[in-house]
Amino acid sequence: MADFPMSPAAEAGASGPGGNPLRALTLDQLRRRTSSKWRAYPPDVLPLWVAEMDVPLPGPVVRALTEAIALGDTGYATGEEYTRALGGFARRRWGWDGVVPGRTALVPDVMHGVVEMLRLVTDPGDAVVVNPPVYPPFFGALRHAGRRIVEAPLNAAGRIDPTAVEGAFAKAVAGGRRAACLLCSPHNPTGAVHSRAELAAVAEPAAAYGVRMVVDEIHAPLVRPGTRFVPYLSVPGTEGAFALLSASKAWHLAGAKAALAVAGAGAADELARLPSMVGEGASHLGVIAHVAALRHGEPWLDALLAGIDGNRRLLGELLDRYLPDVRYVPPEGTYLAWLDCRALGLGDDPAAVFLERGRVALSSGIPFGTGGAGHVRLNLAASPEVITEAVRRMAKAVG
Secondary structure, three states, rough: OOOOOOHHHHHHHHHOOOOOOOOOOHHHOOOOOOOOOHHHOOOOOOOOOOOOOOOOOOHHHHHHHHHHHOOOOOOOOOOOHHHHHHHHHHHHHHHHOOOOOOOOEEEEEHHHHHHHHHHHHHOOOOEEEEEEOOOOHHHHHHHOOOOOEEEEOOOOOOOOOOHHHHHHHHHHOOOOOOOEEEEEOOOOOOOOOOOHHHHHHHHHHHHHOOEEEEEEOOOOOOEOOOOOOHHHHHOOOOOEEEEOOOOOOOOOOOOOOOOOEEEEOOOHHHHHOOOOHHHHOOHHHHHHHHHHHHHHHHHHHHHHHHHHHHHHHHHHHHHHHOOOEEEEEOEOOOOOEEEEOOOHHOOOOOHHHHHHHHEEEEEEEEHHOOOOOOOEEEEEOHHHHHHHOOOOOOOHHOO
């Protein structure tokens, strides 16, 4: 963004109060970006697939990065300030005081952190339980790490199924091997924000079977107004679990790599065994950006959440008008919409049809695993105008 002046609308979006960050940049400006979202498809395609947001950075983040560059502050990262910043955010936002020195470790990003936590508590060949349909990199990361995948699919409402979870835990520990569960909270792609009762329904059998919990909470700040995010480590019986958190999704910082692993009170000694080289993979500029977002970016985040919530409602209205056969449950969290397109008769991969005929890029449901066929994931973190045009194109593709 440094190569063109920021418009007044973009400046308002960056500073947060009073402006919707999702309306701050024009489509022409966005197409100048060189990230994956904007380079994977030709210019005539509307990209609503990967989890990047069409927003300018919050003003405090821009200022922090600009100052760091001016100072040449581009060395190696440390995690102390990140821990303090995330701890403060967690207390203010969730009433949780579990992010404290001695129980955190800097990691390059959430998925690298997930793999490192699983290496602490399982061995190659051990089982890891997942809840499909779920974030596709879970599958690739587990296979690359040599772990065996055991599924506990979500129920028909796209939420945790306690019976499936307990059955999967029993299967995972059969033969006396160690096992873990990789939980996505809030859940990607359904957008379910797990309640305290739902999390307890996982924690209790995990303790009973000796299954170690590793929880991806990257979307934790992105919950709709009126919905409360519950940190997994705040639930009784989770002392031996690990959570991975980051500012990357909520403040559009995926390219500024940094995240924190947080241990439950009973797992701090295990986390201390994490090799120091893992934290060295985080970006110092990433840490600077994330700290600025967590400390000073809440007004901007609140404006963003209001914009996303408006898009949730808008998408429902557009689908009712143009694609009434698509089943859509507005997500409680994330900025992702999970659309059941099976009634359209487009086969297992409707995303391919929407791309070819409608020039809209959505995420195919197939890589999300069991329950994903016939579905697409749509990114709501765009302007209302882009969302509207995308649904019109989708309708034309099946008309």
